[in-house]
Amino acid sequence: xxxxxxxxxxxxxxxxxxxxxxxxxxxxxxxxxxxxxxxxxxxxxxxxxxxxxxxxxxxxxxxxxxxxxxxxxxxxxxxxxxxxxxxxxxxxxxxxxxxxxxxxxxxxxxxxxxxxxxxxxxxxxxxxxxxxxxxxxxxxxxxxxxxxxxxxxxxxxxxxxxxxxxxxxxxxxxxxxxxxxxxxxxxxxxxxxxxxxxxxxxxxxxxxxxxxxxxxxxxxxxxxxxxxxxxxxxxxxxxxxxxxxxxxxxxxxxxxxxxxxxxxxxx
Amino acid sequence: xxxxxxxxxxxxxxxxxxxxxxxxxxxxxxxxxxxxxxxxxxxxxxxxxxxxxxxxxxxxxxxxxxxxxxxxxxxxxxxxxxxxxxxxxxxxxxxxxxxxxxxxxxxxxxxxxxxxxxxxxxxxxxxxxxxxxxxxxxxxxxxxxxxxxxxxxxxxxxxxxxxxxxxxxxxxxxxxxxxxxxxxxxxxxxxxxxxxxxxxxxxxxxxxxxxxxxxxxxxxxxxxxxxxxxxxxxxxxxxxxxxxxxxxxxxxxxxxxxxxxxxxxxxxxxxxxxxxxxxxxxxxxxxxxxxxxxxxxxxxxxxxxxxxxxxxxxxxxxxxxxxxxxxxxxxxxxxxxxxxxxxxxxxxxxxxxxxxxxxxxxxxxxxxxx
Ligand SMILES: Nc1ncnc2c1ncn2[C@@H]1O[C@H](COP(=O)(O)OP(=O)(O)OP(=O)(O)O)[C@@H](O)[C@H]1O
Ligand SMILES: [Mg+2]
Numbered sequence: 250x251x252x253x254x255x256x257x258x259x260x261x262x263x264x265x266x267x268x269x270x271x272x273x274x275x276x277x278x279x280x281x282x283x284x285x286x287x288x289x290x291x292x293x294x295x296x297x298x299x300x301x302x303x304x305x306x307x308x309x310x311x312x313x314x315x316x317x318x319x320x321x322x323x324x325x326x327x328x329x330x331x332x333x334x335x336x337x338x339x340x341x342x343x344x345x346x347x348x349x350x351x352x353x354x355x356x357x358x359x360x361x362x363x364x365x366x367x368x369x370x371x372x373x374x375x376x377x378x379x380x381x382x383x384x385x386x387x388x389x390x391x392x393x394x395x396x397x398x399x400x401x402x403x404x405x406x407x408x409x410x411x412x413x414x415x416x417x418x419x420x421x422x423x424x425x426x427x428x429x430x431x432x433x434x435x436x437x438x439x440x441x442x443x444x445x446x447x448x449x450x451x452x453x454x455x456x457x458x459x460x461x462x463x464x465x466x467x468x469x470x471x472x473x474x475x476x477x478x479x480x481x482x483x484x485x486x487x488x489x490x491x492x493x494x495x496x497x498x499x500x501x502x503x504x505x506x507x508x509x510x511x512x513x514x515x516x
Numbered sequence: 517x518x519x520x521x522x523x524x525x526x527x528x529x530x531x532x533x534x535x536x537x538x539x540x541x542x543x544x545x546x547x548x549x550x551x552x553x554x555x556x557x558x559x560x561x562x563x564x565x566x567x568x569x570x571x572x573x574x575x576x577x578x579x580x581x582x583x584x585x586x587x588x589x590x591x592x593x594x595x596x597x598x599x600x601x602x603x604x605x606x607x608x609x610x611x612x613x614x615x616x617x618x619x620x621x622x623x624x625x626x627x628x629x630x631x632x633x634x635x636x637x638x639x640x641x642x643x644x645x646x647x648x649x650x651x652x653x654x655x656x657x658x659x660x661x662x663x664x665x666x667x668x669x670x671x672x673x674x675x676x677x678x679x680x681x682x683x684x685x686x687x688x689x690x691x692x693x694x695x696x697x698x699x700x701x702x703x704x705x706x707x708x709x710x711x712x713x714x715x716x717x718x719x720x721x722x723x724x725x726x727x728x729x730x731x732x733x734x735x736x737x738x739x740x741x742x743x744x745x746x747x748x749x750x751x752x753x754x755x756x757x758x759x760x761x762x763x764x765x766x767x768x769x770x771x772x773x774x775x776x777x778x779x780x781x782x783x784x785x786x787x788x789x790x791x792x793x794x795x796x797x798x799x800x801x802x803x804x805x806x807x808x809x810x811x812x813x814x815x816x817x818x819x820x821x822x823x824x825x826x827x828x829x830x831x832x833x834x835x836x837x838x839x840x841x842x843x844x845x846x847x848x849x850x851x852x853x854x855x856x857x858x859x860x861x862x863x864x865x866x867x868x869x870x871x872x873x874x875x876x877x878x879x880x881x882x883x884x885x886x
Contacts, residue, residue: 411607414609416574417605419575419576419595419596419597420574420575420596420602420603421623422597422626422627423626425595427626428597435612435613
């Protein structure tokens, strides 16, 4: 055994790492235990362990409806933003455009513009057209804020592509569309799936736009918010715990796919 | 084995092709005429337009001006998939999600060939590149040389009449490169297709080609058989690009008297006086054309040098020598029992025959070259 000399900077770095990780994840360590208490109030640490609040959640039709609405909105937003975002990547990465930089800023601007302004604009627009309080309208509104993420994620995969694959397919006899689907799309697919998962979650936990657009129906985040304002019951902790687990699984799967795509195209 | 008649190859003509990217002229008035079944290599430094020429022929890049014909028919405006041209890329470009068999079958499936025939043709192609047993492997389970062979099998399986190769051996190590050069030569004999090959390795070009087109700034500077390109370069640019050479300046004192100031010799021309005019003012002299035994002859030029340095190249020794005027020349000798190695600082007389000296044209292509 050879002893390594004590390395202060390494020690500090590890300490810093642990502190940051705890800081980022500590809400999870509070919320998940709270959700398994049978107390009628949000309290930490939990006493009286049980799954009462999970039962309440699944037994309450209001909660279930809100969840189903969020799922529906999320799926539509995910499909719309993924398709549109991928097409935008194909145009901007492949076509020689004078205004490419400008368009890229424009496309990614919803990331920077505060959601409250986007919400306000959307709300006024929807009212004018008489399509407010509508799940489809909300889905499209969510698609606009998910779209930049799709553009960035799929764009990154696209830049990994080697254009000679498609050229090879072309000389071998494939038309442009066939060449894209046989030579480029398989390498792009993991990135697209990752972007789709991400955009689903962007919509699924969005609150501000939903608060503006919806009046009759409630999405899950709206329901949570409404509950928090009124009574602060541990149902919220149960719902949050379910969401946390679902997001971790979804995002994890997306990240694994994304990495696989990078590895394949680099091999 | 695949049997094909020699008629299989197509003729290819580039007729005054230009391609500009903004201010950059990738090709400028590029002319090249290739016979059916011929193996022509485009050789030139980076950026001289080799890839652009291939891309124009394959249909990836649209020419700004000029015409390209295959078998005397213009292919202008035809998309790549309708040109029936095979292409091997430097990075192989095997589809990573398809196994070897599917990669090679890809062009046949696009041509709606029957499954049985696809099996037969893919089998033949893979057998030709000695990978008959590798159909089930994925591309990332192959070595570089094997990928190269699969790429080759895929490019020829649909019997294209022209095969393009853009630095196909560039990513391989030296040993494998040399082995693959022999393979490519063998395939060419066997298939009889027309091959347009791109490299910036002059050794590869000399070894493989029927004719070599030396490119500079989007144009062909000289096109000829390998031996003539080597022995009779027509310009400083070509002489310097192919092999190693000595460039000696000369001055024409009268129609038949030339002065080589670098070596302090005036020489009376008796033959081929016309080669020494027309703005030419230097000669190329290959290092192996210099020798130390001075058999007296009126076509010989002798001059004094001292040995500066020597380089051991196996069966050849290359000396760098300094002339009286201070110019450094290269001089090569085969080693042998009767050829003692010369020492640094040793003075001696070297000689060359005037018939081995090539008067060269000045060209503007050799930017940044000596
Ligand atoms: N898409 C493009 N846009 C702008 N300029 C280009 C483009 N493609 C090629 N060029 C320019 O055209 C010239 C010729 O390029 P080309 O790729 O044909 O050179 P090459 O002889 O193949 O060089 P190399 O040996 O480095 O592959 C270069 O100056 C290059 O910068
Ligand atoms: Mg090139």
